[in-house]
Amino acid sequence: MQNQTPLFPGFHLQTLRRKPRSAQQIFADKIHQLKQKSFSQLGECLGKFIPEKFLQPAKSGQHSRQRLFSKHNTFWAFFSQILDADGGCKEVVRKIQATSAMKGKTLPSSSTAAYCQARHKLSSDTLTSILAHTTQQLQSTSSPEMFHKRRVVVVDGTGVSMPDTKRNQEIWPQQALQKPGCGFPQAAICACFCLHTGAMLSYELGNKKSHELPMLRKQWDTFRSGDIFLGDKGFCSFYDVHSFKERGVDSVITLARRKPVSAAEAVKVLGKDDVLVHWKRPSQSKTPYSNWHELPEDLLLRQIKVTIDQPGFRSTSFYIITTLLDATKYPADDIADLYFQRWQVELNFRDLKTTLGMDILRCKSPEMVRKEIIMYFIAYNCLRSLIIEAATKNKIDHQRLSFKATLQALRQWEPLINQTKNIAANLYQLMNNLHDAIAKNIVLNRPGRSEPRAVKRRPKPYRLLTSPRHEMVVEPHRGKKHTKQA
Numbered sequence: 001m002q003n004q005t006p007l008f009p010g011f012h013l014q015t016l017r018r019k020p021r022s023a024q025q026i027f028a029d030k031i032h033q034l035k036q037k038s039f040s041q042l043g044e045c046l047g048k049f050i051p052e053k054f055l056q057p058a059k060s061g062q063h064s065r066q067r068l069f070s071k072h073n074t075f076w077a078f079f080s081q082i083l084d085a086d087g088g089c090k091e092v093v094r095k096i097q098a099t100s101a102m103k104g105k106t107l108p109s110s111s112t113a114a115y116c117q118a119r120h121k122l123s124s125d126t127l128t129s130i131l132a133h134t135t136q137q138l139q140s141t142s143s144p145e146m147f148h149k150r151r152v153v154v155v156d157g158t159g160v161s162m163p164d165t166k167r168n169q170e171i172w173p174q175q176a177l178q179k180p181g182c183g184f185p186q187a188a189i190c191a192c193f194c195l196h197t198g199a200m201l202s203y204e205l206g207n208k209k210s211h212e213l214p215m216l217r218k219q220w221d222t223f224r225s226g227d228i229f230l231g232d233k234g235f236c237s238f239y240d241v242h243s244f245k246e247r248g249v250d251s252v253i254t255l256a257r258r259k260p261v262s263a264a265e266a267v268k269v270l271g272k273d274d275v276l277v278h279w280k281r282p283s284q285s286k287t288p289y290s291n292w293h294e295l296p297e298d299l300l301l302r303q304i305k306v307t308i309d310q311p312g313f314r315s316t317s318f319y320i321i322t323t324l325l326d327a328t329k330y331p332a333d334d335i336a337d338l339y340f341q342r343w344q345v346e347l348n349f350r351d352l353k354t355t356l357g358m359d360i361l362r363c364k365s366p367e368m369v370r371k372e373i374i375m376y377f378i379a380y381n382c383l384r385s386l387i388i389e390a391a392t393k394n395k396i397d398h399q400r401l402s403f404k405a406t407l408q409a410l411r412q413w414e415p416l417i418n419q420t421k422n423i424a425a426n427l428y429q430l431m432n433n434l435h436d437a438i439a440k441n442i443v444l445n446r447p448g449r450s451e452p453r454a455v456k457r458r459p460k461p462y463r464l465l466t467s468p469r470h471e472m473v474v475e476p477h478r479g480k481k482h483t484k485q486a
Contacts, residue, residue, distance in 0.1 A: 030088055040074050041184050045417055045431055049137055049382050054130050060120040068096070068108055069118035075122055078371075083411055087357055089115055090199050120368060122282035127374040131200075138199035141388050145399075147338055148330065152195040153223060154230040157212040158353065162361040162369055171366050172207045181468030189373070192222050193348050195230065195341060198384045198399075200348070200377045203372065206427040213237055223249045230342050232252035236321065238282055242299060245323055252339055255319035270327040273305035279321075300325065304337045310448050320415075344399075349402045352380055364371040385408060390438035405441035409434060 029349050037398070039233075045054065055072040058064040063071035073226040077092045083412075084091050089112040096115075136474060162168050172182035201221040204215035209345030212234050223229065225248030241251050258279070266275035279299040284292075304320040320339055325328040353359035355439040358376045363369045383406050391398035412433050417427070421464045 010177065010332050027382060030312045041416060042079065042417060042453070043072065044427060045434075050130055050378070051133070054094055054133070055125060058307050062155075063243050069114055069326075071122070072119040073221055074115070074122060077115060078122070078375050079379060080414065082356065082375050083407065083414070084341055085411070108316065119371075124367075124374070127378065129369055131374055131378050131381070134378055134385070135199055135201055138197045138381055138388070139194065139198060139201075141392075144199070145397075147195075148335075149227060150226055151224070152226050152230050152338065152341075153192050153201065154195045154345040155190065155192050155212075155216055155235065156218075156232065156349070157188060157190040157215070157234070158349045159208075160189060160359060160361055160373075161185065161351070162187065162275070163364045164188075165364045167366055168364065168369065175208065179467060181471075182465050187369070188212075190217055192216075192218070193345050195344060196343070196386065198348060203373075203377065205373065215414060216240070217243075217419075220247065223247060227251065227339075228252060230338065232342065238279060238297065238299065241279075241301070241321070242295060245299075250323045252320060252322045252324070252335060254339070255428060260319045266303075267278035267300065270302070274327060274332045275303050276325065277301055277303045302327075304332045304335055308341070310450075347378075352376060355404045355407060356380060361383065366397055383410070386410065386434075387436060390435040393435050396439055396442065400445070401438060401441050402441040402443050403480060406438050410439045413437075 030292060034127040043050065043055070052072075054388075057071055059068060063074070069077075074239070077096065078094065081087060081092045089108075091109060093108070093112050093115055096112070100107055141360060162172065164174075164181070164184050172185040172187040174185055186208050188206045189203055190206070190210075190212045192201040193199065194201055204218050204221045206215055216231075216235065217240070220243070223244070227249045229244050229249050229251045231251075231253045233254035236253050236256040236258075241253070244251050259277065261277040263269050263275055270276060277300075279301050281295055281297055281299075285299040302325050304322070305317060306320060307317045310455055320335060322330075324335060331486050345421055356376055356379060357402050358373070361369055361372050363372045383403060387401045387403065387406050388398045390396075391401055413430065416430055
């Protein structure tokens with residue numbers, strides 16, 4: 001058939017027209033293009049913990065365009081930075097360049113400026129919502145190890161340091177004994193963990209002047225009726241024990257700032273070293289309670305003396321105060337064993353600070369410091385979720401699996417996951433292999449193990465910085481004897 005439109009070949013001819021694509025094909029092409037622009041596929045294997053709905057582009061303003069550092073890419077780059085052993089921004093940029101080269105794309109710039117600017121645009125509310133979602137996902141997993149079918153929330157505090165900048169020093173000042181320019185800003189964190197799943201439920205950030213009790217009071221909404229609050233002697237307070245009881249939450253804490261009550265002075269003797277006592281309301285308090293005298297005159301509590309006969313422990317005996325008054329339902333040995341498990345919160349902080357590297361933060365502004373802390377908690381909860389998945393699949397107690405081995409496995413699996421050609425065909429198999437690798441790293445059960453709190457490796461014999469770095473002058477040949485030249 002002769003073409004009647006030589007300038008527009010096939011424009012009007014049905015025989016030369018291409019078959020129009022369906023809406024499903026057009027949508028599939030757009031999805032493929034978006035995946036090609038995504039440098040990290042961690043979101044596909046961790047999507048059940050961090051849904052894609054939290055990382056959708058904004059309708060307008062920041063992160064509204066689908067660029068290299070989109071909202072999705074920036075979040076997972078930040079997430080990958082937390083997982084990396086190096087933890088630097090340059091490491092993330094190199095990873096982006098390697099992924100771009102693998103996909104045949106143009107290599108982006110080696111500068112970290114674009115990534116840092118995109119990371120700064122991440123909304124704190126978005127990160128907080130993601131953290132809350134990971135917490136809910138972990139809490140939805142049933143744990144047969146619950147204490148009498150009740151959730152136990154263990155609380156403790158810790159400290160972190162950050163780069164020495166003026167803005168950081170204004171909010172989190174360094175120790176008063178240190179000279180300006182010779183220390184680092186110190187922040188205090190009070191966090192609530194689920195004892196059975198290890199999930200980070202909530203946290204509060206303060207400075208060196210922030211006590212753990214006021215920071216805990218800001219997290220009361222974390223507790224549900226029927227929970228058990230587990231804490232050390234720093235949380236021994238008449239006001240807080242009463243407030244938790246009003247909320248339907250029982251407390252198990254160590255006795256502090258009060259003398260133990262003898263059996264002769266007790267209200268009732270429940271057993272050996274197990275008595276019911278009356279706590280009288282203190283005459284004065286610095287709590288923000290509107291009317292201190294409206295509190296009850298006394299509280300009926302249970303006092304249990306725990307004797308430690310195992311070598312290696314610093315204490316030989318201590319007293320537990322609890323609102324679990326039923327000795328038949330809650331025997332003294334069970335409560336003592338529950339308090340012994342309080343050490344798990346110290347291991348959780350060790351996983352965060354030592355294994356993940358949260359002990360020394362990297363960001364130089366208060367806004368980014370807060371975002372960095374949230375990202376550490378998000379990564380921690382995701383790793384805990386992987387551990388529980390691997391344990392459930394292989395029918396192993398999840399508390400016996402190594403957190404550090406899980407982090408190492410995810411670090412080595414990430415390059416394989418990021419290969420687009422493997423995602424469609426082998427992602428399911430890769431995740432199964434990852435779960436199997438995690439389940440094979442079982443921590444040996446060594447109850448009562450005690451190690452001295454001492455460091456074997458000696459530090460380098462460098463002088464301490466006693467003045468700002470730009471003012472301090474290092475003496476030549478310090479500490480060495482030199483003979484006079486003839």
